[in-house]
Amino acid sequence: MKKDYSFSYVLIPLVFLLVLAGGLLFQRAGIQYDTAEKPGDLQLLPQASVNVANYFPNKPVEVLVLLDPQEADTKNLNENLKATLDSMRVKYVRFSITSGQAPVLTNYQTVIIATSNLSVLESQLSSILDWVGNGGRLLFAIRPLPSSAFNSISAAVGIISGPGNDNLIQASGVEYKTDFMVGGKGLILESEDLEHTSFPVQLSKDAVVHMVSADVSKTPLLWQYNYEKGRIVFINTDRFGSKEGRGVSSAAYSLLYDVFAYPVINTSVFFLDDFPSPVPAGTNDLITSQYGMDIDHFYTNVWWPELQALAKKYNYKYTGVVIETYDDNVIPPFTKQLDTDRHQYFGRLLLVNDGEVGLHGYNHIPFCLAETGVNKLFDYPDWPTTEAMQLSAYELFGFTKEILPGNKFETYVPVSNILCSDARLWLPAVLPNIKVIASVYINDPQKLHYEQEFTEASDGIIELPRIISGYIPDNFVKWTVINELTLHFVNSHFAHPDDVLSKDRGNQQTWDLLRDQFEDYLKWLYSSAPGLRSMTAKQGAVAVQRFARLAVDAQMVNGAYEINLGNFYDEASLMLRTTRKPISIEGGKISEISSDLYLILASKSKIVVTFEGETP
Numbered sequence: 001m002k003k004d005y006s007f008s009y010v011l012i013p014l015v016f017l018l019v020l021a022g023g024l025l026f027q028r029a030g031i032q033y034d035t036a037e038k039p040g041d042l043q044l045l046p047q048a049s050v051n052v053a054n055y056f057p058n059k060p061v062e063v064l065v066l067l068d069p070q071e072a073d074t075k076n077l078n079e080n081l082k083a084t085l086d087s088m089r090v091k092y093v094r095f096s097i098t099s100g101q102a103p104v105l106t107n108y109q110t111v112i113i114a115t116s117n118l119s120v121l122e123s124q125l126s127s128i129l130d131w132v133g134n135g136g137r138l139l140f141a142i143r144p145l146p147s148s149a150f151n152s153i154s155a156a157v158g159i160i161s162g163p164g165n166d167n168l169i170q171a172s173g174v175e176y177k178t179d180f181m182v183g184g185k186g187l188i189l190e191s192e193d194l195e196h197t198s199f200p201v202q203l204s205k206d207a208v209v210h211m212v213s214a215d216v217s218k219t220p221l222l223w224q225y226n227y228e229k230g231r232i233v234f235i236n237t238d239r240f241g242s243k244e245g246r247g248v249s250s251a252a253y254s255l256l257y258d259v260f261a262y263p264v265i266n267t268s269v270f271f272l273d274d275f276p277s278p279v280p281a282g283t284n285d286l287i288t289s290q291y292g293m294d295i296d297h298f299y300t301n302v303w304w305p306e307l308q309a310l311a312k313k314y315n316y317k318y319t320g321v322v323i324e325t326y327d328d329n330v331i332p333p334f335t336k337q338l339d340t341d342r343h344q345y346f347g348r349l350l351l352v353n354d355g356e357v358g359l360h361g362y363n364h365i366p367f368c369l370a371e372t373g374v375n376k377l378f379d380y381p382d383w384p385t386t387e388a389m390q391l392s393a394y395e396l397f398g399f400t401k402e403i404l405p406g407n408k409f410e411t412y413v414p415v416s417n418i419l420c421s422d423a424r425l426w427l428p429a430v431l432p433n434i435k436v437i438a439s440v441y442i443n444d445p446q447k448l449h450y451e452q453e454f455t456e457a458s459d460g461i462i463e464l465p466r467i468i469s470g471y472i473p474d475n476f477v478k479w480t481v482i483n484e485l486t487l488h489f490v491n492s493h494f495a496h497p498d499d500v501l502s503k504d505r506g507n508q509q510t511w512d513l514l515r516d517q518f519e520d521y522l523k524w525l526y527s528s529a530p531g532l533r534s535m536t537a538k539q540g541a542v543a544v545q546r547f548a549r550l551a552v553d554a555q556m557v558n559g560a561y562e563i564n565l566g567n568f569y570d571e572a573s574l575m576l577r578t579t580r581k582p583i584s585i586e587g588g589k590i591s592e593i594s595s596d597l598y599l600i601l602a603s604k605s606k607i608v609v610t611f612e613g614e615t616p
């Protein structure tokens with residue numbers, strides 16, 4: 001029989017070689033990217049002094065916050081409550097319960113009790129309850145301490161048995177019983193960072209329980225209860241007063257109303273820190289054993305293509321921030337990085353995939369002088385002078401401009417999220433292209449990192465903090481995300497390429513496992529937050545600026561909800577909580593997020609929402 005020597009056997013390796021050569025040629029010749037703004041891309045607004053708090057001078061003060069300014073246990077709660085109400089554009093007055101005077105309630109729609117010491121208010125409690133009974137709204141922002149004062153009103157907040165004088169219990173974790181917070185529905189989050197001291201309570205069947213503890217006690221942690229013609233929302237823990245818990249306060253507050261709207265940012269941003277950067281040389285045990293390749297090939301052929309596939313699948317964008325060298329030199333002159341292939345290759349890939357390239361550092365040394373003592377705490381060398389830091393910043397800017405011409409580099413991420421206050425002052429002058437600084441939302445206990453709010457700073461810089469990091473969000477991280485989705489409708493995340501190599505940050509897990517857990521997070525995020533807009537850092541900053549300037553005045557008028565927006569430029573996003581189903585909207589679009597939360601995209605400065613059913 002004649003043997004058939006097919007030519008195709010020769011063709012296969014030949015085609016393979018040709019493809020490889022083509023790929024290399026493509027990489028060398030450079031991936032083409034387009035730096036032109038796309039039509040419809042909104043830009044940052046020029047700096048301006050805008051009046052947000054008093055834009056609507058006739059907007060009444062709605063809320064009376066009762067607090068004890070000397071009470072150490074509620075200091076954090078009150079700071080965060082203030083930030084939360086400001087973010088929601090709620091007008092309030094803070095009243096010290098130790099002032100010796102009785103608060104006058106008649107002028108307000110809502111009272112927030114933000115002290116745990118009800119005994120001081122004992123003589124006022126019956127008049128507060130009478131006021132609620134006549135249609136007032138009352139939020140207990142923190143679980144009160146056991147006292148005869150609290151016992152005297154416990155039935156009115158929906159408790160049928162439980163609080164004695166001395167019987168607080170420890171409870172842990174949270175379980176969402178309703179979808180009152182974005183992304184919470186059905187979740188049980190056990191975490192040692194969510195420990196509560198709570199009243200063990202039995203509630204009236206008329207109480208609507210939104211959250212219980214995740215442990216066997218299933219202690220109710222947050223419920224609402226109608227008292228006569230008014231409504232009470234009760235928080236039965238001392239754990240929600242931290243910055244991570246602001247979303248609970250915002251949800252609890254809005255539950256007091258049948259219809260309530262507040263502005264949100266509506267953006268989802270993913271940062272890749274130290275990307276592009278020089279590749280760590282050599283091999284890594286985890287990578288070699290799993291993929292049989294060195295670190296450089298792993299990033300190029302596995303890590304990046306898989307991250308890119310996730311971005312395509314879930315339709316989000318990356319913002320990478322450049323490190324020029326890992327040299328620890330802090331004394332000028334600063335040698336230019338000569339090996340630019342990798343920076344160029346990944347920088348262009350970020351841009352062609354609708355991402356953004358920002359600045360991180362010439363090297364990885366935080367901008368702090370010796371006198372601050374900060375760098376030492378993190379085992380970094382100190383910069384000898386301000387000029388040295390500034391020269392390194394120039395070098396980084398020059399380098400990135402050279403490798404990615406035409407790009408603006410408007411976003412800066414401080415290395416290790418550390419930026420000393422003097423450097424924060426000079427940075428925008430030294431790098432005038434920088435319009436956005438992205439550090440962290442939640443600080444470490446020593447407050448050593450550059451902590452931010454989502455806002456427009458007085459020097460015009462947009463502060464766009466990152467809320468969470470890493471490929472494996474644990475339960476406390478998820479708790480934080482749910483809070484920020486509810487308060488700001490924001491996801492802001494960062495990861496490092498070398499998290500994969502780090503035994504700590506990667507939890508000694510293989511990349512396959514990290515990627516799968518990260519994908520689980522993405523799946524949950526985008527299914528929990530329908531309508532959440534995927535953006536680069538710069539685009540996110542545009543949204544933060546509109547949000548930070550927006551003034552809101554809203555009320556029911558003949559059964560329709562009218563929202564008037566001040567400092568409205570072109571678009572705005574709002575969260576609407578409503579017990580009634582919206583049927584029409586003027587001035588924007590509305591879409592459902594959960595059973596009582598809706599996202600409004602405003603296209604005009606006046607929005608009118610109407611609802612199903614009879615006007616109550």
Ligand SMILES: [Zn+2]
Nearest residue numbers: 273274415416
């Ligand atoms: Zn870094």
